[in-house]
Amino acid sequence: MVIEVEGLKKRFGLNEVLHGITFTVNNGEIYGLLGPNGSGKSTTMKILSGIIPPTEGKVVVEGINVAKNPIDVKKIVGYVPETPTLYESLTPVEFFSFVGSIRRIPKNVLQERIEKLVNAFGIKEYMNQLIGTLSFGTKQKISLISSLLHDPKVLILDEAMNGLDPKSARIFRELLLEFKKEGKVIVFSTHVLALAELICDRVGVIYNGNIIAEGSIDELKKMAKEETLEDVFLKLTQAREEVAHIVSALKEAL
Numbered sequence: 676m677v678i679e680v681e682g683l684k685k686r687f688g689l690n691e692v693l694h695g696i697t698f699t700v701n702n703g704e705i706y707g708l709l710g711p712n713g714s715g716k717s718t719t720m721k722i723l724s725g726i727i728p729p730t731e732g733k734v735v736v737e738g739i740n741v742a743k744n745p746i747d748v749k750k751i752v753g754y755v756p757e758t759p760t761l762y763e764s765l766t767p768v769e770f771f772s773f774v775g776s777i778r779r780i781p782k783n784v785l786q787e788r789i790e791k792l793v794n795a796f797g798i799k800e801y802m803n804q805l806i807g808t809l810s811f812g813t814k815q816k817i818s819l820i821s822s823l824l825h826d827p828k829v830l831i832l833d834e835a836m837n838g839l840d841p842k843s844a845r846i847f848r849e850l851l852l853e854f855k856k857e858g859k860v861i862v863f864s865t866h867v868l869a870l871a872e873l874i875c876d877r878v879g880v881i882y883n884g885n886i887i888a889e890g891s892i893d894e895l896k897k898m899a900k901e902e903t904l905e906d907v908f909l910k911l912t913q914a915r916e917e918v919a920h921i922v923s924a925l926k927e928a929l
């Protein structure tokens with residue numbers, strides 16, 4: 676197994692937001708983290724990527740303990756944050772070359788990867804424009820490309836398809852399936868349940884800092900006795916009655 680998370684807790688000050696998360700991800704698997712806003716997906720993903728330390732629990736990525744060796748973890752992980760964090764006053768060309776030098780990627784290899792990915796996402800025309808002047812979707816593509824430049828074994832993607840147009844989203848989806856074939860490991864969070872249904876081998880449903888259900892989408896549907904992933908999700912996160920209540924109150928008010 677490539678990712679092993681056991682009893683993961685995270686506190687910010689006195690506020691515990693992860694209460695003992697446990698899951699594993701195997702070679703060649705795409706694992707989806709689904710959960711309502713504020714449930715702890717991004718926090719979990721930041722810990723897996725070595726960006727923030729866990730408070731308690733064991734988190735091992737490809738044999739590396741993230742609490743002890745966050746720098747080594749960063750070498751094998753490609754992390755895409757929920758909101759792109761880029762240098763607005765650099766051009767994409769400058770930014771990629773900066774990432775390449777930090778990652779110590781040989782120049783010719785870097786050049787080849789940049790060219791392939793930039794062409795795939797159709798952003799060649801923006802390569803010499805300041806990042807600060809680019810659209811949200813184009814920035815997201817730059818963030819995605821920069822996370823792939825060191826050819827990471829593990830990809831941690833936090834709502835990474837946000838803002839991508841349908842063509843780019845399809846290209847990225849196909850790319851992820853290729854990565855999976857190569858044996859890479861992908862942890863993926865999304866609120867787009869149809870997307871999770873298309874690409875995830877297994878999903879973990881996270882709610883208030885706990886994984887409350889885990890399995891393939893079919894297993895979850897069977898377990899929850901529901902036909903669609905949306906119904907499974909709403910049932911598990913106890914939102915269905917609330918949604919019905921809010922909708923009927925809205926109808927009365929309008």
Ligand SMILES: Nc1ncnc2c1ncn2[C@@H]1O[C@H](COP(=O)(O)OP(=O)(O)OP(=O)(O)O)[C@@H](O)[C@H]1O
Pocket residue numbers: 687692710711712713714715716717718719757
């Ligand atoms: N740096 C921080 N300091 C204090 N609290 C934080 C910090 N980062 C996250 N939190 C809190 O941790 C909880 C989980 O947040 P997190 O961003 O992990 O949720 P999420 O599931 O990714 O939500 P969303 O779907 O809205 O992106 C929230 O209550 C959030 O306010």
